[in-house]
Amino acid sequence: MPLITLQNVDYSIGGPLLLDNVELSIEPGERIALIGRNGAGKSTLLKLLSGDLRPDDGEVRVEGGVRVSRLEQEVPHGAEGDVFDVVAAGMGELGTWLAEYHHLSHAEHVDTDKLAAVQARIEAANGWSADQRVVETLTRLDLDGEQDFTGLSGGMKRRVLLARALVSAPDVLLLDEPTNHLDIEAIDWLEGFLKAWPGALVFITHDRRFLRALATRIVEIDRGQVTSWPGDWANYERRREERLNAEAQENARFDKLLAQEEVWIRQGIKARRVRDEGRVRRLKAMRVERAQRREQQGNVRMAVALGESSGKKVVEAREVSFDYGGKPMLKALDVTIMRGDRIGLIGPNGSGKTTLIKVLLGELAPTSGEVRLGTNLQVAYFDQYRATLREDWNALENVAEGRDFVEINGKRKHAIGYLQDFLFTPERARAPITRLSGGERNRLLLAKLFAQPSNLLVMDEPTNDLDVETLELLEELLGEYEGTLLLVSHDRDFLDNVVTSTLVMEGDGRVGEYVGGYSDWLRQAGPGQVIAGGGRGAAGVRNAAGVAQDTSSTASGGTGNAAAAAPQATAATAGNASAAPKRKLSYKDARELELLPARIEQLEATLEALAGEMNEPAFYQRDAAAIAAHGSRLGETQQALDAAYARWAELDG
Incomplete structure (x- = not known):
């Protein structure tokens, strides 16, 4: 019996229906990957499944006793306090009582009256088993309940929020971009955890390897329609291509027939005297049908503004060490980066990847050793936190900066037309940046970056929130980039498809250099290699x-x-x-x-x-x-x- 069923569900936020007559059911134990272009309605569908949104029409039916829990894409406002508090909040009011009891019982001076009152409320609700479940969940996810939530890294916050989603023992778990801000080790851990998790899972992800590892069914949202594709990612890609080809052929046949009918209706007076009124009515119906057709969203058209050629040797580091607060971040680093190299940086969050980039670019002076920069460098930097976007400017202002035109490889292009290449309509380009989704902000940052002439691209987590089609185009673009690339990414497929060598943070300031991408590093790394901050050998990661x-x-x-x-x-x-x-x-x-x-x-x-x-x-x-x-x-x-x-x-x- 399905746990959740959607029947004839419509949902709109203005304009065409975001979700149109949706039919979907979720069975026990299955793992559904929800895919679609940015803005297609994936997060909206998750909110409908969780009950946080109500459909405009149709019904969302949850079977009696079925518990549903959702991990949001962003850290929710008001999530603060100890890790225990945040996790317990997943149990509603009972969780609030448990958190209060936890604080009162651990206080230096115990208020026995308050403690007794809270204890009585918990006992009346049979809540001690829930307290045990919070403790077990914290242990299972290797979390310290006493830590301050606001002081955690982005990856650890995601893990805490996952614990909050799991603590209610849901039958259906909804995950919106669960790998965002997680490092490779944490993504591997999450894959294994979710494979062993017995409940039903519906998840949105841009990480193709994560998707292939988990999904037992693909559900796609395309122009308001929801279609289900049993099986794995390869089966989905093949069958979707067949469907799109058939759709294109049918549209071409329809358009040809419509054009013929338009010619007929515009014939001379003699033809109009014998006009078939039934044929006229069919023509009017065809005009309405054509007007209501929703075309597939186009692909981003990206090109990088190339600067002048840099020197052959881009960066040379010799015996470079860097200490921060007495802790070695880099130790005796020797590396030479040549023009045209595409280098990936691999390591857990906080392992020093950003520090390494800044030292290599000369933004931080090494504690010892020497860094030599090549000649004629033009650096363009993609910041994962999007700090280079001004919040008080709209998308057009952020890219054009007061100009009407941008110049890409010697060709002038109107700024509005350039943004349309990145799927921004003129109205969206002039909308306040605060109204843009995560995917739109990433596309905007790419547009701003690629409009800047460069011969050295530095990209820090560029894949977050991008849909698969845009990811694949970005891979192709970076593969053809004639300059030098430094790429920080936790997307394993993206690394494999783009970089030619990797620098791996191996702990205690050591940086290993390997030929090839992520998978090549796994094959080459010996059992003694250690990932910084991971606390386990490369064999364990493998x-x-x-x-x-x-x-x-x-x-x-x-x-x-x-x-x-x-x-x-x-x-x-x-x-x-x-x-x-x-x-x-x-x-x-x-x-x-x-x-x-x-x-x-x-x-x-x-x-x-x-x-x-x-x-x-x-x-x-x-x-x-x-x-x-x-x-x-x-x-x-x-x-x-x-x-x-x-x-x-x-x-x-």
């Missing part, structure tokens, strides 16, 4: 990420990380085997043991070749079936390699 990669391998060709781990496992196995006494083998087993090294070598070569293909730029231009087949072959090869190693350990023991 295991957490490997869950998601294994889940999505058939859809995306993800390799997992067993290829990197296998030699390490072999060494450990060999060590254990040498310690044990040898047993006498049969001729058949001895022959098998003799042939196994060649078999393992062959499988490792095949695995390396398959992984190498995935690093070629043309790999992801193949169709979905070819990519899925490649992923399946890679997975089968890895399983065969693991089996060969296991058999070798067994025979050699």
